[in-house]
Every structure is written in C-alpha cells, then in structure tokens.
Amino acid sequence: MDRINRICTDSRFVRELEHIREDEKDRKFCRHGIEHLLDVARLMYIEALEAGEDAPRDLIYAAALLHDIGRHAQYTKGIPHETAGADLAREILAGCGYSPEETDIVCEAILGHRSSSDERTALGRRLYKADKMSRLCFACEARSECNWPEEKMNLEVGV
Ligand SMILES: [Fe+2]
Numbered sequence: 103m104d105r106i107n108r109i110c111t112d113s114r115f116v117r118e119l120e121h122i123r124e125d126e127k128d129r130k131f132c133r134h135g136i137e138h139l140l141d142v143a144r145l146m147y148i149e150a151l152e153a154g155e156d157a158p159r160d161l162i163y164a165a166a167l168l169h170d171i172g173r174h175a176q177y178t179k180g181i182p183h184e185t186a187g188a189d190l191a192r193e194i195l196a197g198c199g200y201s202p203e204e205t206d207i208v209c210e211a212i213l214g215h216r217s218s219s220d221e222r223t224a225l226g227r228r229l230y231k232a233d234k235m236s237r238l239c240f241a242c243e244a245r246s247e248c249n250w251p252e253e254k255m256n257l258e259v260g261v
C-alpha cells in the first residue's frame with residue numbers, strides 16, 4: 103500500500119480535496135470527498151477479486167482516488183473534471199512512484215469514467231461501475247431531487 107499512501111498524503115491531492123470539500127459544503131447531492139474515493143477503490147477491488155483476477159491494487163486505488171480530483175477545476179473554471187483530473191493525476195502519480203506506463207493506464211481510466219462507452223479499458227469500465235455503485239441512493243435525503251433516473255439508482259445494497 104506504499105504508493106497508495108503516497109497518493110493520499112501528496113500535497114496536491116490533499117489541497118484539491120480541501121478545495122472540493124469547501125466547494126461542496128452546501129451541496130445536498132453526492133459529494134466527492136475521501137469517503138467516496140475509497141468506497142470506489144474498495145468496490146473496484148472487491149469486484150476484481152470476485153472475478154478471480156490478479157487485481158492490480160495500486161492501479162485500482164490510483165484510478166479511484168484520483169478520478170474526481172479535477173472537481174475543483176470544474177467548479178471554478180468549467181473544465182470537465184475527467185480532463186482536469188487526468189492532468190492532475192499525471193503530476194501526482196509521477197511523484198508517487200508510478201511508471202509512465204502505469205500512469206497512462208490510470209489516466210485513461212480517469213478520462214473515461216463518465217462515459218459508458220465500450221471503448222473504455224478494463225480499468226475504466228470497472229471505475230465507471232464502482233463509481234455508480236458507491237452511491238447510497240436508498241438512504242439519500244435528496245433522492246427526490248436527484249437527476250439520476252430511478253432505474254439507475256442504488257435502491258438496495260449490492261456489495
Ligand atoms: Fe466523476
């Protein structure tokens with residue numbers, strides 16, 4: 103978990119999460135703090151293990167921890183957060199011991215995390231699914247105002 107913990111304590115990662123927390127302090131819908139990021143990481147990891155795969159934990163956690171890191175740039179500059187996030191992720195991963203090849207794999211997953219297209223990589227597909235699955239719609243007070251279609255909401259515990 104060494105490289106994963108390096109991401110969690112990276113000064114840019116911590117700074118962006120603080121900005122996002124401030125940006126979202128009055129948000130009633132799902133937030134994008136460390137709880138969400140770790141929920142996504144663990145759901146991805148569980149799915150990979152259940153599929154009997156040799157799960158690349160450092161890549162799974164890197165993609166999950168960094169997939170929404172561009173949110174502050176989206177809120178303040180209007181840059182789509184998958185694009186801003188992939189750029190930030192590239193900088194952060196370089197300082198956390200990830201190789202250029204690993205960084206490309208993680209950034210590609212981040213770039214595709216809002217699309218359900220078949221073009222995505224295996225890591226990207228897993229990130230998309232876990233991101234959606236992480237939301238506790240059945241226990242959400244803002245559910246009636248949420249723009250997620252009812253059929254996509256998580257109305258029971260899946261994992
Ligand atoms: Fe996102």
Ligand SMILES: [Fe+2]
Nearest residue numbers: 138169170233
């Ligand atoms: Fe997310």
